[in-house]
Amino acid sequence: MSPRDVDPPGGAYVDDSDDEALHWAGDDARGQAAPRLRDAGAASESALAAPEELPEADVARSPAERALLAGTVAFGLLYLALSIGWISSAQLLVYPSLDLLGEIMWQFGEFLAMVGPALWFAAALTLTPEGASRRGTKRMLGLLAGALVLLPWPALLFWIGSMQ
Amino acid sequence: MAAVFALLYGWFLFTASSNLIALPALYAAQGYAEFTPWVPLVLGVVAPPLLYAAALVLGGRRILSTRVLVFAAGLAATAATSLALYVFG
Numbered sequence: 001m002s003p004r005d006v007d008p009p010g011g012a013y014v015d016d017s018d019d020e021a022l023h024w025a026g027d028d029a030r031g032q033a034a035p036r037l038r039d040a041g042a043a044s045e046s047a048l049a050a051p052e053e054l055p056e057a058d059v060a061r062s063p064a065e066r067a068l069l070a071g072t073v074a075f076g077l078l079y080l081a082l083s084i085g086w087i088s089s090a091q092l093l094v095y096p097s098l099d100l101l102g103e104i105m106w107q108f109g110e111f112l113a114m115v116g117p118a119l120w121f122a123a124a125l126t127l128t129p130e131g132a133s134r135r136g137t138k139r140m141l142g143l144l145a146g147a148l149v150l151l152p153w154p155a156l157l158f159w160i161g162s163m164q
Numbered sequence: 165m166a167a168v169f170a171l172l173y174g175w176f177l178f179t180a181s182s183n184l185i186a187l188p189a190l191y192a193a194q195g196y197a198e199f200t201p202w203v204p205l206v207l208g209v210v211a212p213p214l215l216y217a218a219a220l221v222l223g224g225r226r227i228l229s230t231r232v233l234v235f236a237a238g239l240a241a242t243a244a245t246s247l248a249l250y251v252f253g
Contacts, residue, residue, distance in 0.1 A: 086244065093247060105175055109243035116240030123237035126230050127222060149241045153248035 068136040072125070075143040079117040085152030086113045092154050113152075120146035165228070166220065169235040173216040176242045180208030183253070204249040211245045 061069075090110040095103045124146060128139040184205045191200045219238035223231035 089247065093250070096250075102179075105179075109176070109247060112240040112243035113247055116237070116244045119233065119237040119240045123222075123230075123234045126233055127226075146237075146241070150244050151248065152244075154251045157251055 064136060068139065071136070071140055072143075075140075075147065076121060078147055079121045079143075079150075082117040082147065082150050082152060083114060085155045086110075086116065086150075088158075089152045089154035090114060092158055113150075116150050117146070120150060165232065166235070169219070169239060170216065172239055173212045173242055176246050177209065177212040180205070180212065180246065180249075184209050187253070201253045204253040208246055208249045208253075211249075212242045215239075215242050215245075 090113065093110065095106040097103070121143070124139055124142040127142065128135045132138065187205060188197070188200045188202075191197050215238040216235075219235045223234040226234075
């Protein structure tokens with residue numbers, strides 16, 4: 001039976017010979033005598049203790065805030081679908097002319113259309129920060145307007161056409 | 165910053181205006197004047213200044229990063245609108 005098999009429960013046993021390996025040159029000069037990993041362990045324990053307060057914040061959330069969160073998540077999923085729709089649209093569209101500047105701007109426009117839902121979603125959230133008056137209504141209206149403006153018509157028309 | 169975005173929005177306004185001026189004549193020359201897609205053509209011209217004005221107002225007195233984000237979202241919506249109207253036109 002090796003010495004480690006008889007360690008006391010709870011992992012309290014620490015081989016003193018490890019201490020040497022866990023020291024860095026200059027630790028003593030900076031007043032950091034203890035092995036670093038033990039310090040790190042203590043630091044992470046204290047860091048873990050703080051997030052325990054988060055569930056309490058969840059409990060304190062009002063029904064209106066929960067509805068706003070649910071609405072935002074639902075719109076987030078819709079906006080993800082819109083983005084996919086525009087990526088698909090960009091595959092379907094071809095620049096109808098030959099000039100270079102026009103083609104560069106056309107491709108820039110396709111790129112903008114693809115990232116548009118993400119930009120609109122981020123803008124809607126940024127413009128309705130916590131504490132804004134009628135925050136929920138404004139955010140939902142903003143996200144609804146964006147969803148209507150950003151409908152990926154090229155892909156939608158293609159899919160509708162291919163179904164008939 | 166607003167001027168740089170004005171240029172970019174302006175490009176989409178320029179192309180939409182070109183279409184509004186040139187396409188009806190083209191349709192008429194082919195004898196299809198009654199099929200001119202007036203609604204997409206006019207919407208294409210109206211959308212860029214409308215979205216720019218909305219971004220200008222909503223960005224308002226906010227910090228620079230927020231204003232850039234709002235202008236960029238408006239520009240992306242302008243681009244998406246122009247591509248959508250292209251397939252209707």
